[in-house]
Amino acid sequence: MSFTLRSIKARWGKPHRHEWEELWSELQMADNDGEEEAGEAYLAALLGQSHIVLSEQDELRAADLVARDHGGKTIAWEAKRMVRGRLLLDPNMVRAASTYTTPAAPNPPPRIGEFLLAFFVAPEAQEEKLGDMAERFTKTWLPRFGARGARLVYLWHALWLGQRLWRGALFCAAADWFVRKIGL
Amino acid sequence: MGRLGLGDFERNVLLGVLHLRGTGYAISIIEEIAKRIGSEPSLGSIYVTLDRLQKKGFVSSKLGDATAERGGKRKRLYQIEAPGVRALSEVRDASKRMWAGAPPLGART
Numbered sequence: 001m002s003f004t005l006r007s008i009k010a011r012w013g014k015p016h017r018h019e020w021e022e023l024w025s026e027l028q029m030a031d032n033d034g035e036e037e038a039g040e041a042y043l044a045a046l047l048g049q050s051h052i053v054l055s056e057q058d059e060l061r062a063a064d065l066v067a068r069d070h071g072g073k074t075i076a077w078e079a080k081r082m083v084r085g086r087l088l089l090d091p092n093m094v095r096a097a098s099t100y101t102t103p104a105a106p107n108p109p110p111r112i113g114e115f116l117l118a119f120f121v122a123p124e125a126q127e128e129k130l131g132d133m134a135e136r137f138t139k140t141w142l143p144r145f146g147a148r149g150a151r152l153v154y155l156w157h158a159l160w161l162g163q164r165l166w167r168g169a170l171f172c173a174a175a176d177w178f179v180r181k182i183g184l
Numbered sequence: 185m186g187r188l189g190l191g192d193f194e195r196n197v198l199l200g201v202l203h204l205r206g207t208g209y210a211i212s213i214i215e216e217i218a219k220r221i222g223s224e225p226s227l228g229s230i231y232v233t234l235d236r237l238q239k240k241g242f243v244s245s246k247l248g249d250a251t252a253e254r255g256g257k258r259k260r261l262y263q264i265e266a267p268g269v270r271a272l273s274e275v276r277d278a279s280k281r282m283w284a285g286a287p288p289l290g291a292r293t
Contacts, residue, residue, distance in 0.1 A: 109255075128247070131257030132210045132227065138253050139211075160228045 109137045113154040120162025209259040242268030
């Protein structure tokens with residue numbers, strides 16, 4: 001018996017709580033081939049560990065699943081430990097016991113914000129200003145506002161730094177509109 | 185801002201540069217001001233002020249080291265210059281003269 005994400009999804013979708021035990025026992029039946037661990041990884045994904053990303057065609061074999069890198073996201077040993085044993089039968093307990101919140105890669109500043117900054121700031125000042133914003137993003141905004149909030153704050157500051165440019169553009173647009181309106 | 189050529193915010197930024205002894209860059213100056221005053225100025229206002237102070241000749245700058253948390257980009261380090269020290273000294277003296285002989289703030293005149 002072998003599992004793929006597609007076959008598990010087709011059969012179980014997102015299992016209800018009372019179905020966990022049945023799924024678990026079925027996965028245990030495949031234990032000898034090491035497929036149980038693959039199933040565990042998938043279960044961890046179902047339990048909200050959304051950073052475990054596999055393509056649906058991937059055949060789940062424990063040996064290469066655990067340490068293989070999938071698009072920059074690695075299934076780590078912690079995930080295996082976390083979903084081992086009886087904890088798996090209770091999704092709430094798994095969540096409570098999760099130590100798996102550290103993302104595989106640190107949050108980078110938003111690309112669009114960096115693009116705006118590069119657009120607004122003079123070339124000779126770009127290096128230090130992009131660096132300052134990146135440092136502020138990592139050290140201050142991320143811990144204070146979370147990933148999404150920090151990105152918004154970054155964008156706000158990028159726009160603020162370019163205010164002279166877009167204010168000028170707005171003024172020109174308003175002047176143009178006014179001249180057209182009065183028919184000069 | 186008057187004859188001394190130094191506004192309140194400019195004075196705070198210049199004092200931040202002075203306290204950091206040549207190792208100050210925009211972020212550390214913000215942190216220094218926040219630590220001493222309690223309110224955190226925005227990055228934009230710090231950049232504008234540092235530019236203005238540099239044009240006046242109160243501070244000079246040079247590019248420093250890069251760090252990983254800055255995405256490998258270098259810092260611009262600011263150092264106070266003699267005209268800046270002079271301006272700060274004048275501001276402090278003027279402030280002292282204004283306070284000299286003033287009644288206690290709680291007292292009614």
